[in-house]
Amino acid sequence: MTSDPSHPSDPSRSSNSPDYDLVVVGGGPAGSTAATAVALRGHRVLLLERETFPRYQIGESLLPATVHGLCRLLGVADEVARAGFTLKRGGTLRWGRDPEPWQFSFAMTPRLPEPTATAFQVERSRFDEILLRNAERVGVEVREGSSVRRVLADEGERDGRGGRVRGVEYTDPDGNTRTAHARFVIDASGNTSRIHGRVGGARVYSDFFRNLAVFGYYAGGSRLPEPNSGNIFCAAFDAGWLWYIPLRDDLTSVGAVIAPEHFAAVQHDPRAAWQDMIKACPDVDRLLTGVPVATEPPYDQVRVRKDYSYWKQSLWTPGMALVGDAACFVDPVLSSGVHLATYGALLAARAVNSALDGSIPEERGFAEFEARYRREYGVFYEFLIAFYDMERNEESYFWSAKKVTRVDLDEAAAFAELAGGVASGDASVISPGGLGAHWSAAAAELDGAVGRLATGEDRVNPLLSARIVAETFRTGNDLRDQALYGGPLDDSGPSAPDALTVTADGLSWAAAP
Known part of the structure; x- marks a missing residue:
């Protein structure tokens, strides 16, 4: 040494x-x-x-x-804004009962988007x-x-x-x-x-989300109509789903999320398997017609990640x-x-x-860290179970395995231990059996909210009126308000009698008043 x-x-x-x-x-x-x-x-x-x-x-x-x-x-927001990353207003998806792609917006009122209801597609x-x-x-x-x-x-x-x-x-x-x-x-x-x-x-490791991702890049690709040209596009198909992320005019990230049963084919020839998956999804394949794969390092490689x-x-x-x-x-x-x-x-x-x-x-501060971190992971996990359940392609092996009713009891029990009831906000659903009914109800509510998107009659984004969506984005909204105003605008106080609050600069815990 x-x-x-x-x-x-x-x-x-x-x-x-x-x-x-x-x-x-x-x-x-x-x-x-x-x-x-x-x-x-x-x-x-x-x-x-x-x-x-x-x-x-x-x-x-x-x-x-x-x-x-x-x-x-x-203190880096202005630099990120000046970096020229692709503006993202939400997402476009071919997912669920509707055979046509649908849009979601980060804004409460899609017709009048708020300045902070946007994000970026970034080269990491x-x-x-x-x-x-x-x-x-x-x-x-x-x-x-x-x-x-x-x-x-x-x-x-x-x-x-x-x-x-x-x-x-x-x-x-x-x-x-x-x-x-x-x-x-x-x-x-x-x-x-x-x-x-x-x-x-x-x-x-989650068995329900035990998937395989194979991904790479194209030197361009078609863009969605304005004002959604910067949206991420996700499309379900028989073997799983594809992401399509417009990073630059001349660079698009494309990845397939598929069942681990495809690993042997992917391991044998990742690039061929990746392109085969793209061809199997017409919604994405047509966006890449005549577009060459990227040859610019490090985007010239096809990569694989499994059990993630x-x-x-x-x-x-x-x-x-x-x-x-x-x-x-x-x-x-x-x-x-x-x-x-x-x-x-x-x-x-x-x-x-x-x-x-x-x-x-220390012990109290890190207990708060762990409780909040577990809760945030839990609400995204719950949302994604409901979101997967929306896809109707039950003839597919991949999608038939992604139903709420197929969540393994051992995984539900492990999740109940992870979240301890804080993800749902309701201690009565922390048993595996209770979680199953809870997730089924959430999936039905999410499906209904997506159905209302097509009518365009809601003055408020119908997705954000669904409990599971509101819960998923609540912490993010609080974090934005903390940065802009020194604290959440709709803060109802600590969620538990012994919960800590946050200092105005967002960088430390404070005892509840």
């Missing part, structure tokens, strides 16, 4: 006098969010990223909560670098090309999870082994995290928390990946800030 007395993370330093208040592992949106939110409070933050930015990442379709809430809290290499460089500007020490090897922790056991985490050991760009001691560690290193196991508890819906049984342990894909991920049809990652990171940063300034005890 290399020892350099002039180096800020000299291993000879005592863990009783840590080098940093926070070490963040991973420089994606979750890592940059956590690091920035803590550095903005004047704390010492080190961010370790194994790659060198800009680097490729999938997940290009954002939600309004990220653009108008999270980015504004971090550019978007992620904007967030990372912003972290540097506010004082985060960023070290790229630095791969974390293991977590440093006290000896002994606590609740079966080991002693308190005190820092990390990592390899610097020159291959030297170094250590960084810190009061807290946040793992934002993604689904391939090497250290998430230190928090304890297994990853629980999961959550961790535990999200924190003394001194350490998990955020982003290190903690959880759920099916991408609603573009929730970046939102869940950055929201979870903000929750963890609030707990760190509160503990560092002594306003809220």
Whole structure:
């Protein structure tokens, strides 16, 4: 192990006098969010990223909560707005009973869209670098090309999870082994995290959402009619569904989400399997007529990801928390990946800030982090079950397996334990049997709301009048209001007698008045 007395993370330093208040592992949106939110409070933050930015990442379709809430809290909203990303007003879908595509808008009144009811389609290499460089500007020490090897922790056991985490050991760009001691560690290193196991508890993989994604890029493609040319387009077909994301005039992200039974064919020839899936979906195939596949690196590759819906049984342990894909991920049809990652990171940063300034005890602050993070994952999970249930193609093997009635009882029980009733807001439905009836009702309500979209008679977006949709977007709306006005405009107070509130800057917990 290399020892350099002039180096800020000299291993000879005592863990009783840590080098940093926070070490963040991973420089994606979750890592940059956590690091920035803590550095903005004047704390010492080190961010370790194994790659060198800009680097490729999938997940290009954002939600309004990220653009108008999270980015504004971090002080980077104007830079993101100036970056020239494709404007997204909502989504267009060939999904459900209607054979024709239908639109949804983020706006309460689609005919008069609000300025903050928009998002962007982003090239993640550019978007992620904007967030990372912003972290540097506010004082985060960023070290790229630095791969974390293991977590440093006290000896002994606590609740079966080991002693308190005190820092990390990592390899610097020159291959030297170094250590960084810190009061807290946040793992934002993604689904391939090497250290998430230190928090304890297994990853629980969803059988209902046990899908396979094969995706790549085209050098252009037709666009939907204005004003929806920037919408994400999702189309169901026999083998699953396709996404179609307009990133630039000359670049379109196209991916197929299919059953894992296709893995052998995909593994044999990913590009051929990907193009076969596109040809099998006329709604998307016609948009790509005569369009060549992208040859511009890194968009020239076809990539595969499987078994990607999961959550961790535990999200924190003394001194350490998990955020982003290190903690959880759920099916991408609603573009929730970046939102869940950055929201979870903000929750963890609030707990760190509160503990560092002594306003809220660590255990209480991280309990709030975990409860809110679990709830947010839970409402998206519930929405997606209802959304999958809407598709009527029951002759398809894929879609016949995506019915509420086919949710495995073991998975329903695991979800009930994850959400603890907070996702639905009703403790009476936390049993697996209760969840089945609850999800069936939600699917029927969502189906009805989509049916009303076609009539155009509602003055208010009928989707947002459905309970499950309103619940799914509630936190995002609160986050936007927090950034714009210092707190939710329709805040009804803490959801539980002992719940914490949020400071006006959105960066810390506060005791309820």
